[in-house]
Amino acid sequence: MNVIDTGKDIILSMKNLTMNYGNGPVLKGIDLDVYRGQIVGYIGPNGAGKSTTVRIMLGLQQGYSGEVRLFGEDIRTSGVAYKQRIGYVPETAELYDTLSAREYLIFSGECYGMDEKRAERKANMLMEQFGLSGSIDARLSSFSKGMRQKVLIISSLLHNPDLLFFDEPLSGLDANSVLVFKEILARLASEGKTIFYSSHIMDVVEKISHRIVLLANGQIAADGSFDDLKEQNKEGTLEEIFNQLTGFHEHAKIAQDFVSIVEEV
Amino acid sequence: MENLRLIKFLDVFQRFFEWLGIDYAMMRKILAVKLTMDARRAPVVLNGTRNKKRKESNLFLKSLWLYALTGLFLVPIVLMGHNFLFQMSLIFGIIMFMVMMSMIADFSSVLLDTRDKSILYTKPIDPKTLQAAKAVHVCLYLLLLTGSLAAPSAVAGLLHSGPLFLLLFLPELVLLDLFVVTITALIYLLILKFFDGERLKDVINYVQIILSFSIAIGYQLLVRAFDLAGMHIIFHPAWWQLFIPPLWFSSFFAWLLGGDKSPQILVFSAAGIVLPLLSILIYSKCSPAFEAAIQKLSSYGGKTGPHSGKTDRLLGQIFCSRREEQVFFHFAALTMKNDRPFKLKVYPMVGFSLIFPFIFIFTSLQDQSWAQLQTGKSYFFLYFSLIMIPTAVSMLKFSGSYKGAWIFGTAPIKHPAFIYSGTLKAFIIKLLLPVYLVLTVVFLAIFKWMILPDLVVIFITACLYSVFCYKVINGETLPFSRSFETVQEGGNMQTLLLMAAVVPLAGLHAMIGALLPGSGLWFYALILLAGNFFAWRKVF
Numbered sequence: 001m002n003v004i005d006t007g008k009d010i011i012l013s014m015k016n017l018t019m020n021y022g023n024g025p026v027l028k029g030i031d032l033d034v035y036r037g038q039i040v041g042y043i044g045p046n047g048a049g050k051s052t053t054v055r056i057m058l059g060l061q062q063g064y065s066g067e068v069r070l071f072g073e074d075i076r077t078s079g080v081a082y083k084q085r086i087g088y089v090p091e092t093a094e095l096y097d098t099l100s101a102r103e104y105l106i107f108s109g110e111c112y113g114m115d116e117k118r119a120e121r122k123a124n125m126l127m128e129q130f131g132l133s134g135s136i137d138a139r140l141s142s143f144s145k146g147m148r149q150k151v152l153i154i155s156s157l158l159h160n161p162d163l164l165f166f167d168e169p170l171s172g173l174d175a176n177s178v179l180v181f182k183e184i185l186a187r188l189a190s191e192g193k194t195i196f197y198s199s200h201i202m203d204v205v206e207k208i209s210h211r212i213v214l215l216a217n218g219q220i221a222a223d224g225s226f227d228d229l230k231e232q233n234k235e236g237t238l239e240e241i242f243n244q245l246t247g248f249h250e251h252a253k254i255a256q257d258f259v260s261i262v263e264e265v
Numbered sequence: 266m267e268n269l270r271l272i273k274f275l276d277v278f279q280r281f282f283e284w285l286g287i288d289y290a291m292m293r294k295i296l297a298v299k300l301t302m303d304a305r306r307a308p309v310v311l312n313g314t315r316n317k318k319r320k321e322s323n324l325f326l327k328s329l330w331l332y333a334l335t336g337l338f339l340v341p342i343v344l345m346g347h348n349f350l351f352q353m354s355l356i357f358g359i360i361m362f363m364v365m366m367s368m369i370a371d372f373s374s375v376l377l378d379t380r381d382k383s384i385l386y387t388k389p390i391d392p393k394t395l396q397a398a399k400a401v402h403v404c405l406y407l408l409l410l411t412g413s414l415a416a417p418s419a420v421a422g423l424l425h426s427g428p429l430f431l432l433l434f435l436p437e438l439v440l441l442d443l444f445v446v447t448i449t450a451l452i453y454l455l456i457l458k459f460f461d462g463e464r465l466k467d468v469i470n471y472v473q474i475i476l477s478f479s480i481a482i483g484y485q486l487l488v489r490a491f492d493l494a495g496m497h498i499i500f501h502p503a504w505w506q507l508f509i510p511p512l513w514f515s516s517f518f519a520w521l522l523g524g525d526k527s528p529q530i531l532v533f534s535a536a537g538i539v540l541p542l543l544s545i546l547i548y549s550k551c552s553p554a555f556e557a558a559i560q561k562l563s564s565y566g567g568k569t570g571p572h573s574g575k576t577d578r579l580l581g582q583i584f585c586s587r588r589e590e591q592v593f594f595h596f597a598a599l600t601m602k603n604d605r606p607f608k609l610k611v612y613p614m615v616g617f618s619l620i621f622p623f624i625f626i627f628t629s630l631q632d633q634s635w636a637q638l639q640t641g642k643s644y645f646f647l648y649f650s651l652i653m654i655p656t657a658v659s660m661l662k663f664s665g666s667y668k669g670a671w672i673f674g675t676a677p678i679k680h681p682a683f684i685y686s687g688t689l690k691a692f693i694i695k696l697l698l699p700v701y702l703v704l705t706v707v708f709l710a711i712f713k714w715m716i717l718p719d720l721v722v723i724f725i726t727a728c729l730y731s732v733f734c735y736k737v738i739n740g741e742t743l744p745f746s747r748s749f750e751t752v753q754e755g756g757n758m759q760t761l762l763l764m765a766a767v768v769p770l771a772g773l774h775a776m777i778g779a780l781l782p783g784s785g786l787w788f789y790a791l792i793l794l795a796g797n798f799f800a801w802r803k804v805f
Contacts, residue, residue, distance in 0.1 A: 058387045083389035090383040096298065098305040107298045111291070111388035139305075 009036040010072070011163055011194045012057070017066035019052055019218075026052050028218040029066070034196065034211075039189050041209030042198040043238075045246050048215045050198050051091065054165050057196075058088060070163065084112060087156035091167035091198070093148055097140040101127065101151050104140060105158060112159035119158060126154045130177070145172030153181070157188075164188070164195045170204060182208055206238035214245055221245045271405060272297055288394045295385070295398040296405075299375070326409070333413040335363065343421040349523040350530075353515030360414055361441060361511055366476040367410060368449050373469045375403055376450060377559055396552075407442050426522055433521060437514045437537070444510065444541035447548040454551055457558035470605040478613040482620055513537030574599070577695075584690050589680055593687030597661075597744060598695050606665035606749050611696070614657045618650035619700045622708075625649060644708050644716050647723050648771040650700065654731055655763040657696070659738045661688055663747050670746035681741075682805035688744040689735050693728055701727065718786035719778065725793040726770055732800045734763050 012034040019027040027049045034040055044050050055061040057068060059075060068075050070082050095104055102123060109119025127136050130150045140148060149172045156164060170178055185208055189195055199205050205212065206226055214222040214229075222229055222245050226238060235241045243251065272293060282289045342355050376399075385395055415438055422430040456465045516533035519525040548555075574595065581594040601607065625646040630638060664670075673684060705720050738759060777789045 060382060060386055080389045080391055083387060086387070088383075088387045090387075092383065094380040094383050096302055096380060096384065098302045099298065103298070103301070107294065108384075108388075110294050111385070111390060113389070 010034070011036050011038075011070070012196070013067075013069045014053075015067040015069075017053070017056070017064060017068060019049070019056065019061070019064045026218055027064070030215075030218075030220060032213065032220065032223070034194060036194055037189050037192050039185060039195045039197060039208055039210045041205035041212040042196055042215065043200070043202070043205055043212065043242065044215035044221075045248075049218045050215055051167065053215070054167060054196070054198065058086065058165065059083065084159070085162040087159070087161035087164045089149075089152045089156045089164075089166045089169045093145075093152060093171070095140055095148065095152060095155070097143075097148075100137045100139050101132070101143070102136045104151065105155055108155040109158045114159055122158055123154065126158070127151075130154065130180075146174060146177065149173055150177070162193055164193060165198075166195065167198045168200070169197075170199065170201065178204075202237065202239040202242055212238070214242065216246050271300060275401065275405075282397065285397070286393060287397045288391060291390055292394050292398045292401070295390075295395070296402060299398070299402050303375075329409060329413040332363070332367075332410055333416060336414045336417040339415075339418040340421045343418045344425055347426075347523065349518035350512070350515050350525070353518045354509070354511045356418055357437070357441060357511035357514045360411065360438070361445060362479075363414055364407065364411055364442065364445050365449065366472060366479070368407070368445060369469055369472040370476045372403055372406060373453075375399070375406075376453065377465075379559060382559070403446060404442075407446065411438050411442055429522060430518070433517050437517060440537065440541045441510075441514055444544055447541075447544040450548055450555060451544070451551065454555050454558055466605065470608060473609050474612045474616075477609070478616040482617070482624075507533065507536060510540075513540065580694055581687075581691075584694060585683075585687060587680075587683060589678065590683040590687040590690070593684050593744075594691045594694075597688040597691035600664060600745050601691065601695055604665050604745070607660065607663065607745075610663070610749065611657050611660050614653045614660075615696050615700055618653040618697075619703060621649040621652075622646040622704060626711075639712060642775070644712050644719060645771055645775065647704060647708065647720070648767050650704060651723075651727055651730060651767045651770075652764045654697070654727065655734045655738060655760045658689070658692065658731060658734045659760060661692060661735070661744050662739050662742045663749050663751075664745035665749065667746055667748050670743055673743050673746070684744065685735065685739070685741075686801060686805045689731060693731055697727060697731070718790065719774070722774055722786055722790050722793065725790055725797060726774070729793060729797050729800055730767070730770065732797070732804055733766075736804045737763060 010033050012032070014030050014032045017027055017030040018025060030049075030053065042050055042053075052061060056064050057070065057075070059080065070078075071085060073082060075082060096107075099107070102120065105123035105127075106116055106119045109123065110116060114122075124133065124136065127133050127150075130153075132147060132150060135143070135147065140151060143151065149169065153166075153169055156166075170181065173181065182204070185195060185197075189210070197205065197209065209226065211225055212222070212229060213220060222232070222241070224232070229238070229241050230236075233241045233244055235244055243249070275293070275296070279289050282292065339356050339359060342352050345352060381395070381399075386392070415434070419431060419434055422434060453465065456468060513533050513536045516530045517537060520530050520534050577595050577598045578591075580598070581591040585591045585594050601611070626638070626643055629643055629646075633641070678684065701724055705724075708716065708720065774786075774789070777785050781788070
């Protein structure tokens with residue numbers, strides 16, 4: 001797969017983005033332009049600053065310096081209207097779980113300005129597609145992890161957004177659902193939607209992403225299609241490239257030590 | 266979605282909200298969802314009355330009658346005279362305590378909902394509207410709560426002291442509410458500044474425990490407190506009284522209704538207006554910091570060192586003969602210390618067993634002198650601390666993290682009996698014994714060393730009784746393996762019968778004490794000890 005040229009519209013742009021929570025910088029100057037229709041795999045080790053970046057773009061995190069533009073507007077000054085065009089699946093999978101799926105989805109749609117009837121109709125149909133129409137009136141607290149994840153995915157897409165932030169969206173989904181979801185991603189992208197995808201599962205990122213951005217220590221350590229990265233790093237899989245770029249070589253040693261401690265008793 | 270009545274009431278103010286620049290339609294939707302969620306959650310005061318059918322109606326609204334009932338107890342205080350400063354301080358003090366406690370116990374989830382950040386703030390909704398929705402949500406409940414608490418005294422005051430009373434009372438209540446909300450929020454902020462979210466959850470948990478405890482005890486005490494009416498309390502002003510908020514609010518009554526124009530009263534009255542407004546000002550300055558601090562709730566502090574748990578280990582080694590039993594003793598001791606829902610259910614009961622004997626002693630003091638009491642048999646009231654054992658023991662099978670119980674099933678446990686006996690031993694040593702030791706010290710101070718054999722007998726009886734209760738109630742159910750959702754509230758027949766079993770035990774004790782004075786009780790203690798020995802072996 002190569003970068004699809006659906007025009008040169010820049011959907012998302014960060015310029016010299018830095019963030020400091022007070023104990024050392026988390027982001028040390030990120031420059032990134034994302035174009036319409038791209039699926040960007042946003043990867044990096046724990047604590048590299050991935051969630052912070054996403055939180056800043058969603059307007060959840062203040063106090064950054066640099067510039068962030070979504071749909072061409074500086075989010076510092078543009079107000080909240082830009083969020084209308086964004087869909088978000090948080091990594092923590094938080095939702096109001098005393099509500100039923102139907103209630104939650106309607107509420108979520110209404111928050112994006114949808115009409116109640118329309119939100120309900122769409123939620124119904126989407127739940128059915130995911131094979132969940134039987135549980136639409138059950139409380140979310142009774143849902144399994146995979147079912148909750150499906151509800152979150154539906155709620156992020158209900159209002160037909162142009163830009164999607166998916167943080168570990170596949171967690172808990174079974175293999176068949178993963179297959180469906182990957183296909184959905186590809187189709188959404190070809191319809192011109194931009195997808196910002198963070199995950200720790202390298203195989204999936206490798207397969208679905210048009211472009212991979214690797215964040216390490218608050219900086220972009222690599223940026224390009226999978227083929228580009230493979231050329232530059234002479235490694236076979238994204239996992240190996242990831243290990244190499246983040247300077248992690250001791251996995252064999254750690255594993256050996258670990259097992260020897262296990263066998264000690 | 267229910268709760269439409271509450272929302273419709275709000276519609277009256279639609280213009281006002283829109284004038285403030287708030288998206289009213291959106292705020293209404295958010296509130297509807299929030300109220301629906303609240304309806305599916307039980308407030309702490311109603312701990313005991315969860316109905317099985319789970320009919321959907323806001324349990325908070327149902328708990329209002331309980332607050333109104335509490336409010337009825339305030340009426341005699343209003344009526345007892347014209348010492349406004351004292352009477353109204355008492356009333357405002359009680360209202361403030363109740364409001365503050367239920368604020369922390371029931372509305373913390375409103376003030377501190379971490380999910381709001383990722384669910385609501387990612388949507389295209391003006392933050393102003395979100396903040397307004399939160400404020401209205403809290404105020405709505407607070408007004409209902411204060412309203413039902415204060416309504417009886419308001420009516421009584423109107424009849425007793427005239428319309429001016431009502432004119433003062435209502436705005437004072439609003440000021441008091443504002444003060445309580447901002448102070449609560451500021452306390453949260455302070456805790457979050459210095460500690461992590463886990464510590465705050467602990468604080469909230471303890472407040473919930475104190476609330477359930479004090480409501481139950483409050484009814485006991487208030488009924489007995491009416492003698493207060495005869496007392497004459499004279500007010501001596503002092504500078505430190507400026508730190509007692511109820512005094513600010515009652516000063517108005519002393520000034521405008523009682524005609525007291527001393528400078529202290531005027532200063533207090535001024536404080537009653539200035540300080541609540543000042544606290545709001547401080548809060549609005551801190552509001553962004555508050556929103557940021559809520560984020561900490563879901564994060565882990567990571568700074569806590571390992572708890573050594575050495576004392577628990579040592580206790581386990583003393584009281585448990587086998588390794589396996591020690592393991593479960595230690596585990597149960599940890600769970601009882603850390604499991605918040607468990608503590609919320611059980612700690613108030615432990616409090617009751619501590620306080621019940623004293624309540625009965627105080628009552629009996631009304632009919633006899635202190636000297637008579639000391640030589641009497643009132644120490645038998647100690648048996649009242651035993652009647653909590655069945656309910657407390659029945660709680661040992663529940664836990665907030667009941668899902669972790671799979672470990673009992675997968676671990677190769679040779680003698681499952683040790684799971685039960687270890688848990689029950691932890692209950693006796695960690696919860697029952699401390700309470701009993703406190704009671705022992707106080708009772709020895711009252712009744713002198715004469716009753717030492719009686720105290721020993723009662724404690725050994727308590728141990729034997731616990732084993733019996735555990736076997737009858739819990740049987741082979743694994744400890745900490747069930748959800749609190751499945752608790753059958755309201756004390757079933759079984760528990761009641763077990764409670765009644767305390768009476769013959771006390772009777773036997775009294776009979777032996779009367780028939781064989783001197784060494785008879787020690788002999789009885791030995792028999793009980795042997796019984797214990799036998800029971801712990803056989804029952805598990």
